[in-house]
Amino acid sequence: MAPDVMTIVFLAIMAFIISYMVVTALKSRQEPVKLKRTITVIKCSSCDHEQSRDFKEGDFVGKEEGQCPKCGGKLIVSAIYVEEIPEKV
Amino acid sequence: MDGSNDWASTLLVILILGSFLLNFTDIPQKMQLWRYSSYIRKKIIQLTEIEDEGRRKVIKYLNRLNVENPRKVLEGFVDNFFLISPVNIEPTDIIKRLRHLIRNRDESIRRYVEENIPNASLVQRQNAEVLLEISSVLTLINKIVKHYFQLGVKYNNWILMMQLALELQQVVKLAKAYDDAMDAFMAGMPIGDGAGPLVAFYLKGDAKPVRIAKETIYYETSLDGRKVYIIKAEGPGSTVGWPGEAVEKLVNMLGGSVSRIITVDAALKLESEKTGEVAYGVGAAIGDPGPEKIAIERAASRYGIPLDAVVIKMSNEEAINSMTKQVLEGVKKAVEIVKKVIRDKVPESGSVIVVGIGNTVGIA
Numbered sequence A: 001m002a003p004d005v006m007t008i009v010f011l012a013i014m015a016f017i018i019s020y021m022v023v024t025a026l027k028s029r030q031e032p033v034k035l036k037r038t039i040t041v042i043k044c045s046s047c048d049h050e051q052s053r054d055f056k057e058g059d060f061v062g063k064e065e066g067q068c069p070k071c072g073g074k075l076i077v078s079a080i081y082v083e084e085i086p087e088k089v
Numbered sequence B: 001m002d003g004s005n006d007w008a009s010t011l012l013v014i015l016i017l018g019s020f021l022l023n024f025t026d027i028p029q030k031m032q033l034w035r036y037s038s039y040i041r042k043k044i045i046q047l048t049e050i051e052d053e054g055r056r057k058v059i060k061y062l063n064r065l066n067v068e069n070p071r072k073v074l075e076g077f078v079d080n081f082f083l084i085s086p087v088n089i090e091p092t093d094i095i096k097r098l099r100h101l102i103r104n105r106d107e108s109i110r111r112y113v114e115e116n117i118p119n120a121s122l123v124q125r126q127n128a129e130v131l132l133e134i135s136s137v138l139t140l141i142n143k144i145v146k147h148y149f150q151l152g153v154k155y156n157n158w159i160l161m162m163q164l165a166l167e168l169q170q171v172v173k174l175a176k177a178y179d180d181a182m183d184a185f186m187a188g189m190p191i192g193d194g195a196g197p198l199v200a201f202y203l204k205g206d207a208k209p210v211r212i213a214k215e216t217i218y219y220e221t222s223l224d225g226r227k228v229y230i231i232k233a234e235g236p237g238s239t240v241g242w243p244g245e246a247v248e249k250l251v252n253m254l255g256g257s258v259s260r261i262i263t264v265d266a267a268l269k270l271e272s273e274k275t276g277e278v279a280y281g282v283g284a285a286i287g288d289p290g291p292e293k294i295a296i297e298r299a300a301s302r303y304g305i306p307l308d309a310v311v312i313k314m315s316n317e318e319a320i321n322s323m324t325k326q327v328l329e330g331v332k333k334a335v336e337i338v339k340k341v342i343r344d345k346v347p348e349s350g351s352v353i354v355v356g357i358g359n360t361v362g363i364a
């Protein structure tokens, strides 16, 4: 009867240690990779027209981007920012 | 002897032995030292990978600029160009001396880049400077971590090892942030620290720039009858300009008849704060080592001009990486706050100086 108690105590401790190690190992591995995209916002300097597209190399805030399709005014890059793409479920 | 007595005495022996081992030997510490050092070794491998990746990025960028021997250019930069801080037990003139040293260093870096990358535009050269500096920082971080690790091993200093292991997660995160930041500078995109210059850009409207100090410009515009002077670094290359000297010159130029000076800058947020929160207060919002900040403070106090600060909160990582949407929202909020301060606190027909502090990469 006596060795059984020892065995149970021993097994319980081992089970606790192993599950603790497994949990820590799993936790450290989980690092969700977030997808990001960079967006360039272009605004008309004369009217409210605003459009956005993906960032192209060479873009900078204040860059002239041709004519406004609505009023013919100057189009200017007004912001560049990074946005996280929401994960598809 | 019956069975129960037997296991009780075994347990007793184990307890006594165990407590002896725990209390009177170094075995637990040795085991911890071993565990922490294997963890640190893993992290050092990770840091070295980050450093190598950073170097690859710099070399790729230099290749694009048709540099003949990019590896040599990189190796000639890393580890060099350190700055020894001026003597501070005799503080007389310390700002002047510090400014002198900082400008000397900037100048020699500029010359190094100019000599080695002769066929690039100014913007490309400015971005290359930052890429080389980041690569240098990554090497330094790796070296410092290795230094403490090797000290710990050499002297069996398990407290040092433990401290290093506990700090390392943050250090690796910072190194990764620097490595990611390289992408922003290579593409010439605005970074989080560009919040100040972006506020200045939104306030200036159609005004034309006038050069006032090295790599620093000002715009003259108006808001509801108030004259607004806006200072920022000259973009879209990576530079912070000399905002302090610019403010000093502009205030002197206007003969001190300025109602307020408003500085706008990115500020480090506390963990519990949200990115993009905007706060305002009093003082010069600028995070330079001293010379530029003191120039603004002196210019303001010489003529008794109130000094306002507007800050946009973000983390260290966000400040050096591509501008996020939350920071951009903060910038828009800050523009409204600056306008409100001007309307509420500057008398009509008065004039005000707004300074957008920060790195203007990707912002003209």
Ligand SMILES: [Zn+2]
Binding pocket: A044, A045, A046, A047, A048, A049, A068, A069, A070, A071, A072, A073
């Ligand atoms: Zn339009």
